[in-house]
Amino acid sequence: MNAVVIAVIVMLVLSLSRVHVVLSLTVGAFVGGLVAGMPLENVVDAAGNVTQSGIIPVFNEGLKGGARISLSYAMLGAFAMAITYSGLPQQLAGGIIRKLNGSQDTAKGESSVKWTLLLIILAMGIMSQNVVPIHIAFIPMIIPPLLLVFNRLNVDRRLVACVITFGLVTTYMFLPYGFGAIFLNDILLGNIKSAGMDVKGISVMHAMAIPALGMVAGLLAAFVHYRKSRIYQTNTVDTEDNREASEQPQPSAYRSLVAAVAIGVCFAIQLMYEDSLVLGAMLGFAVFMMLGVMNRDAASDVFGEGIKMMAMVGFIMIAAQGFAAVMTATGEIKPLVEHSMQLFGGNKGMAAFAMLFVGLLVTMGIGSSFSTLPIITAIYVPLCISLGFSPLATVAIVGTAGALGDAGSPASDSTLGPTMGLNADGQHDHIRDSVIPTFIHYNIPLMIAGWIAAMVL
Numbered sequence: 088m089n090a091v092v093i094a095v096i097v098m099l100v101l102s103l104s105r106v107h108v109v110l111s112l113t114v115g116a117f118v119g120g121l122v123a124g125m126p127l128e129n130v131v132d133a134a135g136n137v138t139q140s141g142i143i144p145v146f147n148e149g150l151k152g153g154a155r156i157s158l159s160y161a162m163l164g165a166f167a168m169a170i171t172y173s174g175l176p177q178q179l180a181g182g183i184i185r186k187l188n189g190s191q192d193t194a195k196g197e198s199s200v201k202w203t204l205l206l207i208i209l210a211m212g213i214m215s216q217n218v219v220p221i222h223i224a225f226i227p228m229i230i231p232p233l234l235l236v237f238n239r240l241n242v243d244r245r246l247v248a249c250v251i252t253f254g255l256v257t258t259y260m261f262l263p264y265g266f267g268a269i270f271l272n273d274i275l276l277g278n279i280k281s282a283g284m285d286v287k288g289i290s291v292m293h294a295m296a297i298p299a300l301g302m303v304a305g306l307l308a309a310f311v312h313y314r315k316s317r318i319y320q321t322n323t324v325d326t327e328d329n330r331e332a333s334e335q336p337q338p339s340a341y342r343s344l345v346a347a348v349a350i351g352v353c354f355a356i357q358l359m360y361e362d363s364l365v366l367g368a369m370l371g372f373a374v375f376m377m378l379g380v381m382n383r384d385a386a387s388d389v390f391g392e393g394i395k396m397m398a399m400v401g402f403i404m405i406a407a408q409g410f411a412a413v414m415t416a417t418g419e420i421k422p423l424v425e426h427s428m429q430l431f432g433g434n435k436g437m438a439a440f441a442m443l444f445v446g447l448l449v450t451m452g453i454g455s456s457f458s459t460l461p462i463i464t465a466i467y468v469p470l471c472i473s474l475g476f477s478p479l480a481t482v483a484i485v486g487t488a489g490a491l492g493d494a495g496s497p498a499s500d501s502t503l504g505p506t507m508g509l510n511a512d513g514q515h516d517h518i519r520d521s522v523i524p525t526f527i528h529y530n531i532p533l534m535i536a537g538w539i540a541a542m543v544l
Contacts, residue, residue: 089426090419094119095452098410098497102518108497112406115452116146116413123417140416149412153405155365160401162368164507165393166353167227169375172389174339175232175346183236201240204233205250212254217265223504224357224364226251228350230508234319241316244515245524248505249309252494252525253302255501260456260490261299263291271295274460275486282468284478294482294544298490301536305528312528319514342380349374404454407498411453415462420449424466435474439484439541442467443534446488454498460489480544487537494533495526 098115102108120142130139183200208229215225230247237244259267271291280286353371356363372390375381381389414420427441442463450459464485471481493501502521509515 088122089423090119090123090417091414091423091452092448093122094410094414095448098452102497102522105518108517109402109406112403112410112498113146116406116410117142119417120145120413123419125413125417142413145412145416146409149409150405151408152412153408157401157405159364159368160404160507161394161398162365162372163224163227163393164395165390166349166368166371167231168389168393169372169381169386170228170346170350171231172385173342173346173349173375173380175343183233197240200236201242204236205242205247208247209250209254212251213258216255216258216267217262222266223255223500223507224353224367226504226508227511230505231511234509234512235321238319238321241318243313243315243317244319244509245317245520246309246313247509248502248515248521249306249313249524249528251505251508252501252521252529253306253309255504256456256490256494256529257299257302257306260302260486261292261295270457270460270489271486274457275464275482275489278461278464279468279482279485282465284468284472284481286478286482289478289482291482291486294479294540295486297540297543298483298487298533298536301532301534302529304536305532308532309524309528313524320512345375345378345380348378403498403503407454410498411455411458414449414452420445420462421466423448424463424470435476436538436542438470438474439476439538440534442470442484443488443491443537443541447491447530447534450489450492450499451496452498454493454496455500456489456493459492460485463488476541477544480541483537483540483544487533487540491530491533491537494529495522497522501525 094115097118098111101111101114106114125145126139126141127143128141129137129144130141131137183204211225211229215222230251237247259265259270261267263271276286276289276291349371352374353367356367356370360366372386376383376386424442424445427445430437430441446459446463449463450456453459453462467485467488468481471484476484493499496502497518502517502525505525506515506517506521509520510517515521
């Protein structure tokens, strides 16, 4: 058995068995490293040179890559909690509920609000990848305030998770703008060209259209699957260890205006500078303090609560980086592909399926399509050339193989993002309510659509 396959299986089985995702990722990384024959510590020769990398040093080095991501999430959580403290979310939710109460036809009014909210969230997910490229930063600002509305409408949060994930994933794998320009033009086409295939004149949207339709089919299936009502308790987001409601500041037009300004500052900073999530959230938080919405004592409490809210997501991202580093260091991704090809010989259909399935496994473990593409492209392109796949089909195979597993991975932004918003009141399980639904509704149709694209293009 291949070490990468074993590591991913161990990680997924432990996660599904209700072992915490951080521990599952850590155990999976060490199991995969040991199966690959990696020592626990570096092996050093007499001259002091490292002759074989050890699991512990590689894992620890990988953890460093997750520190920046974790800090970004922590700052984002603090900023989201500050928005909650301002009273803007309560006013937003209250306005929607008053509209529902004032509707003469309650059932029709609730249905209208439900579908309007879902379409707005879908649009936000799509625009977060290109028009306002802030990725998952919009989720903790928008979703927690709407939980009371979702509860009132009995919306199944698994459907909301699927809607958000669709916007996050399908957009970058089909539209070459914003994050899509990086994924499709810089990474996908750039690496395919470096691997020896001429991609001049290739329309990446043409190549990825069929896989994108697979994602659309998955979204439509989610609307059908999770259309029934689901009851949730009407809890509020915990603040300052269940602070009494009477101690909460009263919402006001001024406080809501300040919150809107803070959100605008946060978004503007992220548009102006790359990798500026920490700076944007920090300056947005500062706006609340400078304009008097929070005093120093309240700011300290709110900041601490926001960090606590995001702590789990941050640690998962850190552990995922360690897992990915060990999987890369095993050197068994290339043999995994080569052995898969040997099983199917020159059968193009089976070979395409094998490449897509390996891409699914790799991305499920690493948790990032952007990180998977450079790993698999150098291996896949020569295979596609030898098997007679056209350049357009090759782009579809490699692009789909990279995108597979982003939805449905326990360590992916595309599942962690929805969880951090929908679990603000502790009623949305990461594995069962985000990971499993998005895996079923997106990876299966995307696998089928990717295979069809490989065969017809």
